[in-house]
Amino acid sequence: MDRRNFVVGSAAAAAALATRPSFAEDAYPSRPITFINPFPPGGAADVVGRPLAAVLEPLVKQPCIIETKAGAAGAVGAQFAANAKPDGYTLLIHITSISGFAEVDRLFGRTPKFTSADFIPIARLVADPCVFLVNDKQPYKTLKEFVEDAQKRPDQIIFSSSGLYGALHIPTALFMKAAGGLKLRHLPTNGGGPALTAVLGNNSQVLVSSVSAANAQIKAGKLRPLALFGAQRSKALPDVPTMKELGYNVEYYLWVGVFAPKGTPANVIAFWAQNLDKAAHSELFKTSMNNLGQDVEYLDQAAFAKFWADDAKRIEDAVRTIGRVEG
Amino acid sequence: MESTLQSLWLGFSVALQPGMLWYAFVGCLVGTLVGVLPGIGPLSGISILLPITFGMNATQAVIMLAGIYYGSQYGGSTTAILMRIPGEASSVMTCIDGGAMAKKGRAGAALCIAAVGSFIAGTFGLVLLTVLAPPLASLALSFGPPEYTALLVLGLIFLAYMSSTSLMRTLLMACLGLMLGMIGIDNMTGHFRYSFDLPELGDGIGIVPVAVGLFGLGEILSTPSKNVTAEVISPKLRELLPNREEWRQSVMPIARGSVLGFIIGIIPGSAHIISSFLSYALEKKVSRRPEEFGKGAVAGVAGPESANNAASTGAFVPMLALGIPTGPITAVLIGALMVHGVAAGPQLISEHPQVFWGFVASMYVGNLMLLLLNLPLVGLFVTVLRIPYAYLYPLIIMFCIIGVYEVSHSIVDVWIMLIMGILGYGLRKFGFDPAPLVLGLVIAPIFEQSLRQSLIMSNGDYLIFLQRPIALGLVAVSVVLLAMSAISFVLHRKDWRAKLAEAEAGEPSA
Numbered sequence: 001m002d003r004r005n006f007v008v009g010s011a012a013a014a015a016a017l018a019t020r021p022s023f024a025e026d027a028y029p030s031r032p033i034t035f036i037n038p039f040p041p042g043g044a045a046d047v048v049g050r051p052l053a054a055v056l057e058p059l060v061k062q063p064c065i066i067e068t069k070a071g072a073a074g075a076v077g078a079q080f081a082a083n084a085k086p087d088g089y090t091l092l093i094h095i096t097s098i099s100g101f102a103e104v105d106r107l108f109g110r111t112p113k114f115t116s117a118d119f120i121p122i123a124r125l126v127a128d129p130c131v132f133l134v135n136d137k138q139p140y141k142t143l144k145e146f147v148e149d150a151q152k153r154p155d156q157i158i159f160s161s162s163g164l165y166g167a168l169h170i171p172t173a174l175f176m177k178a179a180g181g182l183k184l185r186h187l188p189t190n191g192g193g194p195a196l197t198a199v200l201g202n203n204s205q206v207l208v209s210s211v212s213a214a215n216a217q218i219k220a221g222k223l224r225p226l227a228l229f230g231a232q233r234s235k236a237l238p239d240v241p242t243m244k245e246l247g248y249n250v251e252y253y254l255w256v257g258v259f260a261p262k263g264t265p266a267n268v269i270a271f272w273a274q275n276l277d278k279a280a281h282s283e284l285f286k287t288s289m290n291n292l293g294q295d296v297e298y299l300d301q302a303a304f305a306k307f308w309a310d311d312a313k314r315i316e317d318a319v320r321t322i323g324r325v326e327g
Numbered sequence: 328m329e330s331t332l333q334s335l336w337l338g339f340s341v342a343l344q345p346g347m348l349w350y351a352f353v354g355c356l357v358g359t360l361v362g363v364l365p366g367i368g369p370l371s372g373i374s375i376l377l378p379i380t381f382g383m384n385a386t387q388a389v390i391m392l393a394g395i396y397y398g399s400q401y402g403g404s405t406t407a408i409l410m411r412i413p414g415e416a417s418s419v420m421t422c423i424d425g426g427a428m429a430k431k432g433r434a435g436a437a438l439c440i441a442a443v444g445s446f447i448a449g450t451f452g453l454v455l456l457t458v459l460a461p462p463l464a465s466l467a468l469s470f471g472p473p474e475y476t477a478l479l480v481l482g483l484i485f486l487a488y489m490s491s492t493s494l495m496r497t498l499l500m501a502c503l504g505l506m507l508g509m510i511g512i513d514n515m516t517g518h519f520r521y522s523f524d525l526p527e528l529g530d531g532i533g534i535v536p537v538a539v540g541l542f543g544l545g546e547i548l549s550t551p552s553k554n555v556t557a558e559v560i561s562p563k564l565r566e567l568l569p570n571r572e573e574w575r576q577s578v579m580p581i582a583r584g585s586v587l588g589f590i591i592g593i594i595p596g597s598a599h600i601i602s603s604f605l606s607y608a609l610e611k612k613v614s615r616r617p618e619e620f621g622k623g624a625v626a627g628v629a630g631p632e633s634a635n636n637a638a639s640t641g642a643f644v645p646m647l648a649l650g651i652p653t654g655p656i657t658a659v660l661i662g663a664l665m666v667h668g669v670a671a672g673p674q675l676i677s678e679h680p681q682v683f684w685g686f687v688a689s690m691y692v693g694n695l696m697l698l699l700l701n702l703p704l705v706g707l708f709v710t711v712l713r714i715p716y717a718y719l720y721p722l723i724i725m726f727c728i729i730g731v732y733e734v735s736h737s738i739v740d741v742w743i744m745l746i747m748g749i750l751g752y753g754l755r756k757f758g759f760d761p762a763p764l765v766l767g768l769v770i771a772p773i774f775e776q777s778l779r780q781s782l783i784m785s786n787g788d789y790l791i792f793l794q795r796p797i798a799l800g801l802v803a804v805s806v807v808l809l810a811m812s813a814i815s816f817v818l819h820r821k822d823w824r825a826k827l828a829e830a831e832a833g834e835p836s837a
Contacts, residue, residue, distance in 0.1 A: 040655050041374035047662050054378050068371070069736055072512065072529035076737075079526060104517065113526060158784060164517045187783050188514050190776070193652040197595045200651065203471035203784060212665075216650050216672025288381075291668040325516045 028088060028268055032063040035258075036084075036092045038077020040070045045093040048125055048256045051288035052093075055279040060271075066093075073163060075101050075113070082114035086261040088268035092119065095256050097167045099312035103319040104165050119259040120269060121308050123276040124299040126289055127255035128210040129230030130171045131240065133223040135202045143226040143246055146206075147179055154183035160195040160204035164188045164325065168195055170318040171208045171229055171252040177321050178248040186325075199223065210254040211236055212293035229253070236293065252314070255297070257304060273301045335457060338684030342692055347390060347685065350383070351693045354391040358398015359700060362414060363406060363708075368734060369399040369415075373659050377666070385667035386682050390689040392663050393643075396656050397449060397690065400639045401697045404441040404632055405708055408434055410723050412543035414730065416534040416600040417635035419765050420607040422542045424620060424627030431623050435567030435709050440577050440625060441632040442701040448585040448633035449694040452640030455589055456647075457687055461676070464648035467593045472780035473791050475596065477801035479774040482601055484808050485608035486767070488617075492760045500759055504767020507532050511772070515779050527739035531772055534600070534765065536731045540744040541761035543727045545751020547720050567706055569625075577629035580610050584633030591634075592641020595653045596773070599638040604766050606634035621760065640690070647683060649673055 035053060037045045046066065053064040069077035074097055081092035098119070102112035132143065140146040150157050161169035169186070176182040187204045189195045192213055199207040200222055207214075207223070211234055217223045218237070225240045229252040233242060243250045258276060260269060279285055280298040289296050299307055341347060361372040372395050380388035400417070407418040408425035421441065428437040455463070486501050487494060510521045511531030522528035569577070584606045591602040610630040611620045620627050642653040650672035652658035661671040669679050676683045711719070731744045754761055785791035792798050 041370050041659050046374065047666065050374075050378050051381070051666070054381065067736065068374075071735060071737065072526050075529070076526050108517065108519075110519075163514060185783060185786075187780055189780070190514060193658055194596060197468070197645075197651045198471070200649070201468040201471050203780075216670040216674065219670075220673035222673060288666060292665050293670070 028271060029060055029062045031089065032065055033060065033088075034065050034067050034090050036077050036081045036090065037066050037068050038070060038074040038081075038092070038094055039068075041068060043070075044095050044254060044256055045074075047292055048289070049093045051285055052125065052279060055282050055285045056275060059275045059278055073097065073166060078119075079113050081259070081261055082118040084261050086263035086265075088260065088264055088271075090261065091122075091272070092259040092261075093256060094259060095167060096252075096254050096311065096315070097170075098259075099308070099315040100165055100170065100319050103316040107319065107324055116308070116312055118262050120262060120264055121304045122258045122260055122269060122272050122301055123280065124255050124257040124304040124307065125276075125280055125296065126294045127253040127297040128212050128294050129228055129234055130168070130208050130252050130254060131211050131214060131218075131225045131229065131234075131237065132175065132227040132243075133199065133207045133209060133214055133218070133225055135199055135205050136222055136224055137202055138205050138224070140224070140226065143241075146226060147182065150179075150182050150184060155185050157206060158185045158187050158204040159206035159208070160187045160189055160198035161207075162192045162195045163190060165319055165322060167254055168192065168208055169322070170315055171250070172206075173318045173322045174250045174252060174314065175208070175229075175243065175248060177318075178243070178250045208252075215293050235295070253297075253311075255311075257308070269301070331458060334680065334684045335688060337680065338686075338688030339691075341386060341681050341685030342390070342688035347387065347689060348692065350387045350391040351394050351689045352696055354394020355398040355693050355696045355700060358395040358400075359402040359697065359704075361395060362399035362402020362404075369396050370655055370659065371733065372399065373656065373663075377659070377663055380663065381666070383667075385664060385669040385679070386685045388663055388667055389660065389682065389686050390693075392660055393686065393690065394693050396660070397636070397639050397693065398697055400449075400636050401442060401445050401701055403635075404445070404628075405438065406726075408437045408441065408628070409708060409711055410543060410719075410726075411546045412723065412727060412730065413535070413538045416538065416765075416769060417603045417631075417638070419534075419538045419542070419762070420603045420631040421628055422538075423607075423762055424622075424624045426542075426546070427621065427623035428625070428628065429712065433569075433573075433623065434712060435705050436569035436573050436625075437628050438705040438708060439567070439569050439702065440573065440629050442698060442705070444577065444581040444584065444629045444633040445636040446694055446698040447581050448588060448637040449640055449697075450691065451585040452589045452592070452637040453687065453690050453694070456640060456644055460644050460648045463593055463644050467595055467645040467651075468649065469797060470594045471795075472777040472784060473795050473798040474801065475594075475598070475777035476774065476781050477792055477798040477805070478594075478598065479601075479770055479777065481801055481805050481808075482605060482766070482770055483774070484805055485605060485612075486763055487812075488608040488611045489604070489760075489763045489766055492758060496759050497763045500754075500761065500763040501767040504764035504769075505771045506767075507537070507764075508768045508771020509775070514776055515783075525739060527737050532743060532768065533734060533740055534769055535734050536740040536744040537747050537768055538765050539727050539731050540747025541751035541754070541765065543723065544744065544748030545755055545761065547723060548748055548752040549755045550716065550720065567709060573625050576625040580606075580626040580630035581633045583609060583613075584630040585637045588634030588637030589641040592638030592653070593644045595645050595651055598773075599635075599642055599654060600769055601766075602634040602638040603631035604769065606630040646671065647675060647686070650675060 035049055037049050039045050049066050053066055056064045069080045078094055078098055084090035099116060102115040105112040134140050159172050189198055195207055198204045214223060215236055218225055225237055227246055228234055228240045228242045229250060230242055231251055280296055286296050361369055373392050403414045403418045404421050406412045406414050407421040408429055411422045411426040413419040413422050425437045510528055512529045513520055587606050588602045592599050607627060610626040611617045614626060642657055645651050645653050646657040652661055664671045669682055728741055731740050751761055781791055792802055
């Protein structure tokens with residue numbers, strides 16, 4: 001609990017005590033709501049979650065608190081939320097990688113600590129397509145040139161990632177499979193920043209990154225984009241063809257969504273579906289996301305549930321394709 | 328050079344506006360509090376205040392948020408010196424001699440030297456940042472996994488100089504630290520190692536819980552078994568300032584710490600946390616009286632404190648010139664710039680000169696503010712030591728627990744700290760020094776990762792460490808250091824460690 005939570009919490013506790021006699025008919029929500037951020041401050045869920053909380057507070061008329069529970073690449077926070085009391089006062093903000101943890105556990109013969117079934121998807125807020133990048137010292141001008149060279153010297157070209165089975169490893173694995181079992185050498189690091197640093201220093205030659213994280217480097221000409229993982233071309237990179245245009249059936253986004261633990265009452269889910277809809281369409285939230293180099297890509301509850309089911313299949317498939325790494 | 332001065336002039340014209348001065352002051356003040364209060368770190372301080380900056384422009388926001396960061400580096404030394412609680416990894420070394428100086432009644436002097444050393448190192452780092460940021464940034468990028476590995480080998484060799492006990496005991500502690508550092512998910516294969524099915528151990532054992540447990544809690548647990556005199560150290564006002572001898576002893580360590588810290592700070596990744604360790608080891612190596620280290624050597628405070636402040640300035644070089652984060656805090660600052668629509672990247676300086684130069688200039692002002700803020704507070708802080716132990720120590724234990732929990736909101740971390748506290752008590756009883764254990768824990772994960780990354784890059788060929796010029800240079804320094812020790816061993820010349828071991832054998836440690 002951070003200082004602000006403490007102050008807010010004590011104030012709320014005092015208020016709750018004061019109004020004790022009439023508590024039976026309290027309408028939801030009657031106390032502050034905690035959003036679990038499973039990544040370190042500054043991570044994807046944090047930069048989306050903080051402006052979201054600021055927009056939500058006046059809508060739901062309760063403080064919305066971001067609580068950081070980082071660890072094990074987002075698994076610790078997700079597990080915490082999965083085990084939280086499903087009373088609507090603990091929600092989770094998580095990203096694409098939420099679908100992969102259970103599959104990785106199965107791969108190693110461990111009992112998964114939580115699965116997708118432990119969460120109810122409420123809304124998707126943003127979805128940033130990934131982009132296939134090469135260091136500007138590399139000769140490749142098109143994805144075709146790259147694939148031809150990689151086929152000629154298998155396991156020689158190095159790609160960096162944010163970590164094994166991580167959010168940036170999975171799209172690379174999906175592409176390698178779609179390109180007929182292309183062999184690249186994997187350089188895992190411990191985060192998106194280090195992975196970007198590795199490719200900028202030419203210690204790796206390839207990186208698949210989200211557009212927003214790499215855009216400044218692309219504009220400066222340090223990294224060359226060869227293909228986009230989105231369904232359509234991106235406004236930020238109108239000249240970069242999509243994987244589908246180039247004949248590879250891959251699609252991958254770094255999205256951020258809001259979840260509730262399984263068992264949360266239906267009226268609470270409906271309450272959040274409505275308010276998240278309003279918040280996602282507010283000007284303030286749109287501006288904050290545009291400043292981050294992203295567009296609001298809102299999906300309501302039904303659409304997000306369908307999208308997530310498809311996305312989870314792709315990710316589980318990618319994890320199985322990567323398989324266990326011999327080390 | 329002339330254009331740099333012109334740009335700096337532009338920067339000061341931004342930074343000296345009353346509004347900007349106010350934000351710099353608020354940032355520095357919050358940073359000092361965040362550093363002193365063990366319950367909250369710079370990372371959470373910055374992210375909690377981030378929404379407040381939504382109403383400001385990008386320059387104001389980054390000036391205030393960065394003030395919290397470098398302000399906390401000043402404040403962090405306070406708890407380390409007064410209570411032996413290292414608020415973060417970079418103040419671990421300050422605990423040792425800072426704590427010892429406080430016991431001798433020189434807490435005021437230690438705090439003053441830490442503040443002045445921080446000011447000099449911070450300002451020195453800024454001058455280099457102003458003049459050299461773009462060329463230095465490209466150096467940072469050429470620092471890949473092989474260079475990292477070579478630097479850490481050097482760090483491991485310096486381990487031998489870390490401790491005030493015998494070489495055997497030092498190496499034993501270091502090995503224990505390296506082993507603890509192996510706990511967690513293997514980044515290369517995804518296997519859990521020694522994590523006992525606890526997902527919290529997946530990221531390994533944190534440095535802060537271990538350091539706070541071994542130093543802060545271990546110290547307190549061992550107090551009742553000692554013959555504590557009721558006498559409380561309460562220095563007179565005149566004794567608060569360092570005397571002439573202490574100033575003289577701190578001049579060179581501050582200078583060396585500044586240079587060393589800045590160079591290490593530039594390196595992207597986690598290298599900055601070893602800056603204070605390396606500085607301590609270096610000071611001990613060059614000192615004419617290495618046996619004083621651990622017993623209140625002035626250089627043992629001046630060097631590491633300067634190094635960690637210079638490193639925090641150095642960390643801004645890759646962030647501002649390249650847009651790549653050197654650590655979690657610079658990552659949050661980049662996020663803050665992005666929220667304000669300023670893309671941190673190679674084009675920051677040309678596209679947003681008022682942000683870049685305003686920020687640089689505000690740090691000159693901020694460092695001066697911090698010095699003026701901290702020196703008068705020294706007297707206030709020292710009065711903490713007047714509180715009788717019976718009241719002070721339970722308070723410290725509470726701060727230890729809150730502080731450790733705050734880092735990652737994990738109750739497992741609190742348990743680790745308590746276990747380490749008991750271990751620290753045992754180590755103290757048997758005359759072991761915990762500092763090499765902490766350094767081992769810091770080095771192990773970075774060393775393992777960069778070694779294995781290097782071997783992935785070279786497809787298993789160890790020659791990669793000799794093929795890259797920076798790595799080769801670092802390996803050469805390591806070889807020279809080892810050769811020098813080997814020669815003195817062959818010539819049977821006893822060095823201070825052998826003398827110390829003899830002295831220990833003669834009188835059993837208290």
